[in-house]
Amino acid sequence: MKFSKDTMDSIRKFASIEAVKHLNDSEISYIEQLNRKTNNFKNKFKNKLDKFKLTSKQSKEIQEDFIIYMSDYMTDLIDKGHSEEEALEIAKTNLASNSQSDESEYLKNKYTEYYLSRDPQMDEIIGLYYGGFTLIGLTLGIVIGIIISFTYFKNYSWVTIGVSTILGIILGVGMGLLKNASLVKKYK
DSSP states (O other): OOOHHHHHHHHHHHHHHHHHHHOOOGGGHHHHHHHHHHHHHHHHHHHHHSEEESHHHHHHHHHHHHHHHHHHHHHHHTTOOOHHHHHHHHHHHSSSTTOHHHHHHHHHHHHHHHHHHHOHHHHHHHHHHHHHHHHHHHHHHHHHHHHHHTTTTTTGGHHHHHHHHHHHHHHHHHHHHHHHHHHHHHHH
């Protein structure tokens, strides 16, 4: 369902405040921890803190998930006969981190389960596989391109090397995808 611009802005603002509250201190950035502890002074120091990274990648991800969940919840409320404004207020009340509602508890459990099951080392391993396989593909593409260009296409050597390099990179990324899939399947 499409919401008005003001409603979406309100959802985003609410999600940026409330979504982070569902995370433990170890799951948010240092600046967010400071922000949590010094909420009364937030407005006073906002201009000074703008030059620092205020949100971690993880909290941005959870905010996006929170916006989607809140939008779906509001859509359900609107379908039940509430106005957009009423649905927004009900959603804010029920999804706030200090709420005792079933929706808030579901959200806390969902985020806890998801972030406890994430392994940063696995993300690092997958990234290293992608990088390694891409470099292997690049090297193979260049070597095969040089061999083919000097053997068969002497007049088009740069074109042959370029095409084989691109194919080698694609092969490397493809091998990285296969390794990613096998790792995810193995550890899930």
